Amino acid sequence: MSALLELHGVHAWYGRAHVLQGVDMHVAPGEIVALLGRNGAGRSTLARAVMGLVERRGRMLWRGRDIGGLRTFEIARMGVGYVPESRDIFPGMTVEQNLMLGQKAATAGRWTIADIYRLFPPLARRAGVQAQHLSGGEQQMLALGRTLMGDPVLMLVDEPAEGLAPQVVAQLAACLDELRRQGMAILLIEQKLDFALDVADRVYVLGHGAVVFAGTPAALRAAEPVRREWIEL
Incomplete structure (x- = not known):
């Protein structure tokens, strides 16, 4: 199945701060992809780069079309929704x-x-x-x-479980799962590891603005050194 969103060598900046350091990733229709990492790793910046809210460089393809030069409202109209933190x-x-x-x-x-x-x-x-x-x-x-x-068609959802009680997080997970069953693609930016791994089909981990792990939730659960170095506090 072809990807909805593809990122190839994406860099992003806040002023002189070079936050994303050449990110490659993709999201396919009807899947939840979790983007994990510590605060400051560049997770929220990646969502803002996709939406055209920060200075960025690299190839960002939406259904094969380069959207790197589009404005935020144009990207939204193409079918990309953004739920900021x-x-x-x-x-x-x-x-x-x-x-x-x-x-x-x-x-x-x-x-x-x-x-x-x-x-x-x-x-x-x-x-x-x-x-x-x-x-x-x-x-x-x-x-x-x-x-x-x-x-x-795709939603970028930034830290939806932040500050929520465990029972509310469970309700949120059920809602995201229902959206996936209805064909929605979701890029889930999250700090809560268990929540993200429970709902995701695939996982990327960012460290210092670059992808340091890509794989399944099961593979990340088994990769204790990756979790210790790049996720767990």
Whole structure:
């Protein structure tokens, strides 16, 4: 199966700080790929590079087309959704208003607000509540739901389990698994090792801005030296 997203020798910078050091990776349709590594390894920078939010160089192919020169909104319109670590929901707007803002302006997508409420039942119960009054888990569900309303084919999801209670993380894992069953491709940037390995089909580990491991979750579980040097604190 051909890849949706391919990165070949991707470098990225924040000003003079050279963060990504020639990353090669790919994400295929209908799979969850986990991107692991310690803070500062370049995981979030990689997502921002794909979305055109930082200075970058290298080949970034979306369905075979180079998107390196495109602007963020153009990349999003091609089918790439981005859920940043900060979630970026609108706190003074209700759950439903936030979801409506995620809709494609021109045409109706595959996802409706009713679909989002079926996937995330807590949001249905809080539809008229301002986002600032939601729990952390509910805010993460809202960020995911709003991105789905834009009808992505691939979602870049940055640290979704950060700060969430274990039972909420388990609910989140079930939702990601459901999205995969529906054909969604997901690049999951995550710090929680067990959560990532439980849901992922494949894994990349970044260290100092470069890929230091690529393989299956089972292979990473068996690679204790890799985990000790590049992931575990």
